[in-house]
Amino acid sequence: MLIDGESVVDGGDGTIEVLDPATGQAVAHVPAASAADVDRAVTAARRSFADGRWHGLAAEERRRILWRFADLIAANFTELSHIDVVDNGMPLAFAEWEIRSCEAWTRAAAGLATQIFGRNASTMASGGGTNMHAYTLVQPVGVVGLIVPWNAPAGNLMVKLGNALAAGNSCVVKPAEETPLSALRLGELALEAGIPPGVLNILPGHGRVAGQAIADHADIDKISFTGSTATGKHIVRSAAGNLKRVTLELGGKSPAIVFDDADLDAAIPQVAMAIFANTGQVCFAGSRLFVQRGAYDKVVAGVADFAKSLKIGSGFDSANLLGPLISSKQQDRVADYMQRGRQQGAEVVTGGGLLDGQGFFVEPTIFANVHRDMDIVREEIFGPVLVATPFDDIAEVVAAANDTRYGLGAGVFTRDVNKAHSMARAIDAGNVWVNCYGTIHPSLPFGGFKESGWGREMGAEGLAAFTETKAVYIQLEG
Template sequence: MAAWKLGPALATGNTVILKPAEQTPLSALRLAELIAEAGVPDGVVNVLPGYGETAGAALAAHDDVDKVAFTGSTEVGKLIVHAAAGNLKKVTLELGGKSPNVVFDDADPEIAIAGAANAIFFNHGQCCVAGSRLFVHESRFDEVVDGVSEIARGIKLGSGLEADTQMGPLVSDEQLRRVTGYLESGRSEGAETRVGGRRHGDRGYFVEPTVLTGARPDMKVVREEIFGPVVVAAPFSDLDEIAAQANATSFGLGAGIWTRDIAKAHTLAGKIRAGTVWINCYNVFDAALPFGGYKQSGWGREMGHEALEAYTEVKAVCAQIGG
């Protein structure tokens, strides 16, 4: 791959520096190739591969950087906030999540089960808004959990280069150890594994799609972001109870609600502290729709009109005219 130099655009201050995650640099470098082929002048967009603790830390602290937008873990987001304090640069953060996915007793079972499975197993659960806490009305709990478990059993794991693969590997050995560590924690603390719960095979970073039940609210698998194909399911009885359970987290990025009663859905949506709430759908995005989180899920919004405010400054110019 070619290297892209910081060009003349730096002199005006109108430049973008993209620092990809160290695990996934090639797609960003390919983007740089396409930008160059499109005729964008050197220096307008720059790709800077490197490790977070070196390249990322230097960018976050640099006095010539006026704005940082970070997508990643809450832990690293907090480090960036501290690093950015030197010149009080603007910072927006799209961080972790532990999103609740709520299925009421009047939900369409086929749609809700498929939606709940997609919410957690999409991209092998390596998704900031993954619906990793599944709450089901007590009268439908076994039906929905059994349905999600059946979908999990049928998911084919394998290489992304194989046409029939439905779920690929985790991104790294580090992430594999993280996810399997959570699975071991859940087992040791008394959670029941309905399906999955293990590493898949002895090669590659594969983890079986997993459904856990019987977990207590204080368990790590309930409180912390796993970032893998692991969902913890729990029953609830009424709207006020589930609103409290949904908000019993330090995160607030996304949430899902499944019901035929739109008034009930909007009532719960108003109570949940999350940046995006999906009703009878999940993972729906649009360039005009603001996206971001409450609490430790981040600062600011991506997309939509709200995103522009983080990248612009308001200037007032006053001039006296005449005598």
């Protein structure tokens, strides 16, 4: 663990065995933080915030240090990429994209550190003949808890951490117990970059212990959490103790919608990788495919052929575009959903099975002949499982796309610009991609509608989530 700038090798909750999902074999052991460990880290973070060792620096100095942090991420690109392949099982190409994104997000956060401004409201506050100078101050929230999932360990951390540090906060991070290694390495690089001890504390640990302690802690001012909707609801209940601010990036059951006027040859690989990228372990995965009836057979057959062509195995083999699921527990979960799909009458177009041998592998799977009440249609599976449905007109597909408790992402494939804009407006999702899927840029916000979360990450909105705004009124003489 990293607490107050020091490496801590003993955790009060024992140890965590870290497995390589491609082999099922242990690759590391890390300490598991207890509630007492969390308290030590929060105390260190609060002390660092109180004495201003980070937020008290000039904004230009915070920018310089964060830029140096991004330089170190770039300098350690290969190591960080390989850590997440071993830790998560993802293909190396996906891990490399993730670490490049970490660098980009950190540089964007560095720039935002000098773009935190209040506003002069003296004119509005000076009515009635008073001589009033009024303005707003934008300040860091204080001590923030960052709880990170396992599906993109480094990336999910840096999306949160960059803006939290840019705003001047002190941080307590809990990486997922399955994937703690890249967070610990990034913590070392942060210290090397010049982030003061105590400002960033990293605690591997179990959610039920360390995560719960962070959610409950009375001296944490805000939590930013990415993970399941069920856990997000639990955090909201726990945060009520001291009314912590909460940002939640939760689950999804996102639609990919293909109209018959789309460039189908271009759309087919896009909608395939919308669900199969990172073995479907993506919060905004395009897990529901809607195709206009005239193109339905061609698109479903094309996606099925694409799925059959995917090579599956270790992420270190560049020929493999699909890696394992994160754990045997997740493999069992996905297998259970596929079995329920069959039992409820869905047709398996391709896949539907597990791979023999070491590791937690599952075939890329497509179901057809589905209806809205099936579990595989309603619930987030978090695996490479796609459900396909034909539609006839815009009104029908909008209603079907919005018929979910989630609202994180949506893809629309069409050559008709009017249709593209109309669909972007009509779909209840925080992110809409037209003739592409899953594009993310650090200047734009990311988040969801409905049970896909609260608030936004990245961009100016992501920075604002880590600040408080104060109104100041000064009565002047004369």
